Amino acid sequence: MYEGLIEQLAVENRSKIVLLVMDGLGGMQMQNYNGTELELAKKPNLDTLAQSGTCGLLTPVMPGVTTGSGPGHFALFGYDPVRNNVGRGVLSAAGLEFDLTDKDVAARVNFATIDRDGNIVDRRAGRIDTETNQRICELLRRKIKLPKPYKFFLVTEKEHRALLVLRGPNLAGDLDDTDPQQVGVPPLPVKAQSEKSKKAAALFNDFLKQARKALANEPKANMLLLRGFAKHHPYPSMYDLYKLRAVCLANYPMYRGVAKLVGMELYPVVKSFAEQVDALEKNFDKYDFFFMHVKTTDATGEDGNFAAKMKAIEDVDVLIPRITSLQPEVLAITGDHSTPSALRSHSWHPVPLLIWSKNARYDGARNFSEKSCQAGGLGHIYSKDLMGLVLAHARRLKKFGA
């Protein structure tokens, strides 16, 4: 609420802060389950933390608004999720550690399948494997020529996803997506939203025309859909704002992308949450702030698999003692949004939050659950305000005023 105040109060000390984001953590009741995923999971370690810590509920954006993971994470890092909403292209670039310049417009690519008439048959090209993606990107890099001085970069992300960056003078990023979000119709042309983005629109359309020709004989990935066109505007880093040397232990490009944009160092990709804990142990002296991320809680919720989401929570729980035994000053555990299995999607329901710290005031919670959190000592706050609380519990904020 008071823009810039936390920044003004932040001081350095030797405390360690661990932020564990369990993606899509919040849930709800579902047929045959008389409680939420978090309530019904067996998680003795998390429950013990709740007993000696303090709980609350986070609203990622505003009441009723279901957020994507991008704004959800920006808010957790203390950046206004609406004013800093960023195109998917820029997130993808950041996640791939592709350094965008001010001459670049980035777009997220989905390879797709079109039929002879040019209508979309599959918006994800049968989820081609990453090797096929790499082969096709290589082919397109060789075949497509743009008028000088413009160039493009096409980078494989994973499966059917890639990053396309157009570089050159006078390019603006206010362009409409080409993905019509349905099958049976052709891709849309790249459309300029203003006079100043007409140059970029023409170049992207030229690129797509050549790409379609070059991919004519591909059985699956014979077209590209572009979305989330965006230019990159630099953000202040978490060091600038909070004097925190922050590191990202997350594995997925999306979350690594947000972390990079807010100036975190990116730890090499590891294979599991257990390996993130290994990395935490090994590098505990090296940083002040550790961003850990669990994807399975969201993925299982999106699948509508209540039991699997419970299991994902339980799998995190067994590793908690390894984190607490490092004795960080603050361990904050929450999600970027809720993903109730009952809804099979992100939702607007506020997200459970637990802050474990010797400086936390006990609030009488017996376990870590939505119900404990709704009556918890931290109340119902905005995700954007979490960083202030975390820094406070780490004694990293000066007193305000005399």
Next chain:
Amino acid sequence: MYEGLIEQLAVENRSKIVLLVMDGLGGMQMQNYNGTELELAKKPNLDTLAQSGTCGLLTPVMPGVTTGSGPGHFALFGYDPVRNNVGRGVLSAAGLEFDLTDKDVAARVNFATIDRDGNIVDRRAGRIDTETNQRICELLRRKIKLPKPYKFFLVTEKEHRALLVLRGPNLAGDLDDTDPQQVGVPPLPVKAQSEKSKKAAALFNDFLKQARKALANEPKANMLLLRGFAKHHPYPSMYDLYKLRAVCLANYPMYRGVAKLVGMELYPVVKSFAEQVDALEKNFDKYDFFFMHVKTTDATGEDGNFAAKMKAIEDVDVLIPRITSLQPEVLAITGDHSTPSALRSHSWHPVPLLIWSKNARYDGARNFSEKSCQAGGLGHIYSKDLMGLVLAHARRLKKFGA
């Protein structure tokens, strides 16, 4: 908080939303009553809804501020209650379905009694009946002449209340009320707050001078008090903002007025809440959003009649199953403000809120009461944010961001 965000995310679907406003719903303990009106009322149906729904507390404007019904309702419909605060004259006109033009200044009229010296004896003219009001308005319409091209419209509302509209060029509405809010003193003159409202002030004063002469022989209503001068500025409709086809089933002019200003269709006036439920049943297919309104909860609170307010809540409770059996996606039950019988007036205490929807997360409430609401899953939010939550539970909001 993020102006325009809900509007940007709103989509149409076939869901039905019922908003039941129990005016002045919130209460407090009082001598001989060990609880609030809502806690002590026997309301098995509302309690059942609380068990399968989710609760919270609404702050109509900001902590400590007691709101009138106008801003209280604007906030419930998602309109900023302070920036959109509207003169009582405009509300009265809307409630009477009088279409104001941009050449009009409207004022709320209270007929009053003055003595020979011109001092006010009764600010409501002994609450004259509506027929007397109509006769007097007719008399004044015949006797009073304004300089061309100006004209006036005087419309009976109810009992001692009427609407006065002045129409013509160069009229501004920033004028002081003539009601001194006390007896034993004369009415105040209409005073311009700026240069541009001097013309309107002169004309209203001319009107009042002629009116006093014309009413000299009336035993009770021998003067008019004017307040809430205002010009009408159009609002975006609830369809513009939320893509909701909304209908107002409320009976009282005031609430119908707000509903009309936000673009609701006004259903013909019915005589009771039961008849509002009839209308809901008959028109359930025809609209997306139904605004129902119960006045007795406020009127009994204003009378300081705790038992009668309990009874008013119980009378609503018995009709609840008729509403839920229609299976709306969302039934939201709240008030525009609190009216504790103990205070005999509107108050600043936050207002109980219940959202019943299959997409609500159970919050463990056992009944619908202030105490359940204060610990409920929706937390303590502003009335202005209710519409976002309601739309979310009706699945009428897209996801924000990637």
